[in-house]
Amino acid sequence: MLPALLAIVxxxxxxxxxxxxxxxxxxxxxxxxxxxxxxxxxxxALINDxxxxxxxxxxxxxxxxxxxxxxPLGFAxxxxxxxxxxxxxxxxxxxxxxxxATPVAMGLVWVVMLDPSLGVVRYLLGLVGLDSPPLxxxxxxxxxxxxxxxxxxxxxxxxxxxxxAGLAALPAEPFEAAMVDGASxxxxxxxxxxxxxxxxxxxxxxxxxxxxxxxxxxxxxxTGGGPGHASExxxxxxxxxxxxxxxxxxxxxxxxxxxALVLASTIILARLRGGQS
Amino acid sequence: xxxTYTRRxxxxxxxxxxxxxxxxxxxxGFDWKRYSGxxxxxxVSTHPWTDWAQKQLPGLVEATGIKVSWEILYxxxxxxxxxxxxxxxxxxxxGFFTLPSxxxxxxxxxxxYQPLDQIIRSDLTSPDWxxxxxxxxxxxxxxxxxxxxGIPITIELQTLFFNKSMLQAxxxxxxxxxxxxxxxxxxxxxxxxxxxxxxxxxxxxxxxYTIAPFLFAFGGRWLNEKGEPEIGDKxxxxxxxxxxxxLRAAGPPNIVGMQWKSTYPLxxxxxxxxxxxxxxxxxxxxxxxxxxxxxxxGVAPLPAGPSGSHSTVISWGPAIAASSKKKEAxxxxxQYLTSKVMSAASTEVTHLPPARQSVYTSDVFVKSVxxxxxxxxRQGIPNAVPNGANPLVxxxxxxxxAIGTAIVAVLQGGDAEKAANDAQKQVxxxxxx
Numbered sequence: 001m002l003p004a005l006l007a008i009v010x011x012x013x014x015x016x017x018x019x020x021x022x023x024x025x026x027x028x029x030x031x032x033x034x035x036x037x038x039x040x041x042x043x044x045a046l047i048n049d050x051x052x053x054x055x056x057x058x059x060x061x062x063x064x065x066x067x068x069x070x071x072p073l074g075f076a077x078x079x080x081x082x083x084x085x086x087x088x089x090x091x092x093x094x095x096x097x098x099x100x101a102t103p104v105a106m107g108l109v110w111v112v113m114l115d116p117s118l119g120v121v122r123y124l125l126g127l128v129g130l131d132s133p134p135l136x137x138x139x140x141x142x143x144x145x146x147x148x149x150x151x152x153x154x155x156x157x158x159x160x161x162x163x164x165a166g167l168a169a170l171p172a173e174p175f176e177a178a179m180v181d182g183a184s185x186x187x188x189x190x191x192x193x194x195x196x197x198x199x200x201x202x203x204x205x206x207x208x209x210x211x212x213x214x215x216x217x218x219x220x221x222x223t224g225g226g227p228g229h230a231s232e233x234x235x236x237x238x239x240x241x242x243x244x245x246x247x248x249x250x251x252x253x254x255x256x257x258x259x260a261l262v263l264a265s266t267i268i269l270a271r272l273r274g275g276q277s
Numbered sequence: 278x279x280x281t282y283t284r285r286x287x288x289x290x291x292x293x294x295x296x297x298x299x300x301x302x303x304x305x306g307f308d309w310k311r312y313s314g315x316x317x318x319x320x321v322s323t324h325p326w327t328d329w330a331q332k333q334l335p336g337l338v339e340a341t342g343i344k345v346s347w348e349i350l351y352x353x354x355x356x357x358x359x360x361x362x363x364x365x366x367x368x369x370x371x372g373f374f375t376l377p378s379x380x381x382x383x384x385x386x387x388x389x390y391q392p393l394d395q396i397i398r399s400d401l402t403s404p405d406w407x408x409x410x411x412x413x414x415x416x417x418x419x420x421x422x423x424x425x426x427g428i429p430i431t432i433e434l435q436t437l438f439f440n441k442s443m444l445q446a447x448x449x450x451x452x453x454x455x456x457x458x459x460x461x462x463x464x465x466x467x468x469x470x471x472x473x474x475x476x477x478x479x480x481x482x483x484x485x486y487t488i489a490p491f492l493f494a495f496g497g498r499w500l501n502e503k504g505e506p507e508i509g510d511k512x513x514x515x516x517x518x519x520x521x522x523x524l525r526a527a528g529p530p531n532i533v534g535m536q537w538k539s540t541y542p543l544x545x546x547x548x549x550x551x552x553x554x555x556x557x558x559x560x561x562x563x564x565x566x567x568x569x570x571x572x573x574x575g576v577a578p579l580p581a582g583p584s585g586s587h588s589t590v591i592s593w594g595p596a597i598a599a600s601s602k603k604k605e606a607x608x609x610x611x612q613y614l615t616s617k618v619m620s621a622a623s624t625e626v627t628h629l630p631p632a633r634q635s636v637y638t639s640d641v642f643v644k645s646v647x648x649x650x651x652x653x654x655r656q657g658i659p660n661a662v663p664n665g666a667n668p669l670v671x672x673x674x675x676x677x678x679a680i681g682t683a684i685v686a687v688l689q690g691g692d693a694e695k696a697a698n699d700a701q702k703q704v705x706x707x708x709x710x
Contacts (some may be wrong), residue, residue, distance in 0.1 A: 029357075029360045029361055029364060030360050030364070030383045030384075030386070030387050030671065111539075115531070115539070116529070116530050116531045117471050117473075117529055117530075117531075117543060117548050118542065118543075118546065118548070135530055135531045135533075137531070137534060138479075138530075138531035138532070138533040138534045138535070139533075140689070143534075223534060224480065224482070224534075224536065226480055226481060226533075226534040226685065227479075227480075227481070227533040227534035227685050227688075227689070228481055228533075228681075228682055228685040228686065228689075229682065240674070240678070243357055244356075244674040244675075245672065245674055245675040245678075246360075246383075246672070246674075
C-alpha cells in the first residue's frame with residue numbers, strides 16, 4: 001500500500017507541486033539571472049495579458065465546436081453501424097484509420113489538401129459548382145472551424161467506438177417491451193436509447209473535452225496558431241511562452257490555469273454522469 | 278544543379294583535405310597532434326553543413342587525434358536543449374552550432390560564447406587557416422561588440438527569384454526598384470489561372486525575415502544605437518505598406534499565414550512569377566525531381582528602394598562554449614572543419630555559398646551554381662545587413678511574434694501606421710521584461 005502511495009505521489013503530485021513552484025518564480029533557461037521569487041505576480045499579469053485571454057476564449061470556442069460535432073456525429077455513426085448490413089465490418093475497420101494515424105502527419109496532409117492553389121479540396125468543390133470556397137486556414141473566421149473539422153475527422157471515430165460498445169451493452173427488454181406497446185423508431189430512440197446511452201455519452205464527452213481543451217498538435221502543424229494569433233489555443237500559447245519566449249515561470253502559471261480548467265470541467269461532467277446513472 | 282565534379286572527385290577532395298592538413302601544418306611548424314586523445318562533445322542542429330561535418334570526424338581523428346561526439350538535433354529541440362545544457366551542466370558541451378541573428382544577444386548576455394580573437398591570433402591557429410580569407414561583412418555576423426564569437430560557414434542572403442518565361446511572355450524585365458516590382462507583380466498576376474505575380478512569406482513570425490530588406494530599402498533599421506526599437510518609425514510603416522500592397526494585389530489568395538514551406542512550392546511549381554527569400558532555395562528550384570521550372574529560374578539582386586538595395590545576411594557556424602574545459606582542442610576541431618580545403622569540400626557537397634572568399638571565387642562554387650546567382654550574391658553581400666533578419670535582442674521569438682502581428686494585420690487590409698505603432702508598444706513592453 002505504502003509503496004503504491006509513494007509512487008503516486010512521485011508521479012502525480014511532484015510534477016504538479018514543481019509546476020506550482022515554478023509559477024511563483026521569474027524563471028529563464030538562458031542563464032544570465034537565477035530564478036527569483038515573484039509571488040502571485042505571474043497570475044496577476046495573466047489578467048492583463050490580452051493574448052492569454054483571447055487564447056483562453058478561443059480554446060473554449062474550439063472545445064464547444066468540437067463537442068457539438070464529435071458527440072452527435074459519433075453517436076449517429078454508432079447507431080448506423082449497430083444495424084446489420086453487408087459492408088458493416090469493412091466500414092468499422094475503415095472508421096478507425098484516421099484515429100490510428102499520427103496527428104502531425106495527418107495535419108500536414110490536410111494542409112496540402114486544403115491549399116487553395118495546389119489542394120484537392122478546392123478541385124473537388126469546383127466539381128460540384130463551388131468555385132470560390134473559403135480560404136480555410138488563411139481566413140480568421142474560418143480557421144478555427146476548419147481545425148475543428150480536421151480534429152473531428154480524426155477523433156469522431158473514437159466517440160463512435162465508445163458508443164458502439166455502449167449500444168452493445170444495452171439491455172434488450174425495454175426495447176422488446178416498447179415494440180410490443182407499438183412504439184415508433186423515433187419514440188424508441190428518444191425514450192429508451194438516448195436516456196440509457198447518456199452515461200456512455202458523458203464518458204465520451206469527458207474524454208473528448210480533456211483532449212480538446214489541451215489541443216496543440218494539429219494547430220501547431222497546420223497553422224502555428226495563425227494567421228496572426230487567430231487559431232492560437234491556450235496550450236500552444238503555453239508552449240510558446242515557456243519554451244520559445246523563455247518565460248518558464250509565466251508559462252507554468254498558464255499551465256496551471258489550463259490544468260484547473262481541465263480538472264473543473266472533468267469534475268462537472270463526472271458529477272453529471274453520477275446524476276445520470 | 279549542374280556541377281563539374283564527379284562523386285569520386287568530391288571524395289578525393291575530402292580525402293586530400295584530411296591528408297594535407299597535418300602535412301602543410303608541419304611544414305609551417307604547426308603541431309596538429311598537440312591535443313591528441315582529447316574527447317569533445319559538440320551540440321549542433323540539422324543543417325547540410327552539420328551533416329557533412331559529421332562524416333569528416335574520422336578524418337579529424339586521423340589528423341589531430343581528437344575524438345568528437347557530434348550530437349545533431351532538430352532545430353526546435355536544439356533551441357531548447359542547448360541553453361538548458363549550457364546552463365545546468367557547464368562544461369558538458371565543448372562546441373555548439375550558433376545562428377547569431379537568433380542567439381547572439383541572449384548567449385552573449387549569458388556569457389556562453391568563448392571570445393575567439395586571442396585564440397585566432399595565437400599559436401593555436403595554423404598559419405594556413407587564414408582568417409583574412411573570410412568575407413569581412415560575413416565575419417561581422419559572428420561577432421559581438423567587435424569580438425569574434427563564432428566562425429561563419431555559409432552565406433544566407435535574400436535575393437529575388439523570377440520565372441524567366443513568365444516575365445518574357447508579359448515583356449516584363451526583372452525589377453530593379455521597388456516601384457518597378459509593384460508594377461511587374463501586378464502585370465504578372467494571373468489569378469484566373471492560379472498564378473501569383475509575387476509570393477513571399479505571409480506568416481507573421483516568419484515574415485519578419487522577408488520584410489527586413491524592404492525596411493532597409495526604405496532607410497530604416499530595427500533598433501537604434503541604444504537598442505531601442507524603431508518599428509513605429511516611417512521606414513517600417515512604408516515597408517508594411519509596400520508588403521501589404523504588393524501581396525494583396527499580386528500575392529496568392531491565401532497569403533496570410535503562409536510559411537516558407539508553402540511559398541517556395543508555388544514558385545517551384547510555376548504558380549508564382551516572382552519570389553523573394555534566402556538564396557538557399559535555389560537548390561529546390563534546380564532539382565529536376567521536384568521542380569517544374571529548372572530552366573526557368575532567374576536570380577537578381579533585391580530591388581532598390583529610396584535608400585538602395587540592402588538584403589539581410591545570416592550565417593550558421595560553430596562556436597566554443599565558454600564553460601568548456603577543453604577550449605584549445607575544441608578550437609582545433611573547428612579550425613580543421615573550417616579550413617580552406619575543408620570549406621571547398623563542404624561547398625562541393627552542400628552547394629551553399631561559402632563564407633570564405635577563396636572558395637566563393639573558386640571553380641568548386643562558381644561552376645556549381647548559375648552565373649546570375651553568383652552575380653546577385655556578389656552584388657548583395659557588401660550592402661547586406663549582417664544579422665538583419667530581426668532585431669538583435671534577447672527575446673527574439675517574442676519580438677518577432679509582435680512584429681509579425683503587424684505584418685499579418687496589414688496583409689489583412691489593416692492600417693499600416695496603427696499596426697506599426699501597436700507593434701512598437703508591444704516590443705517596448707517585451708524588452709522592458
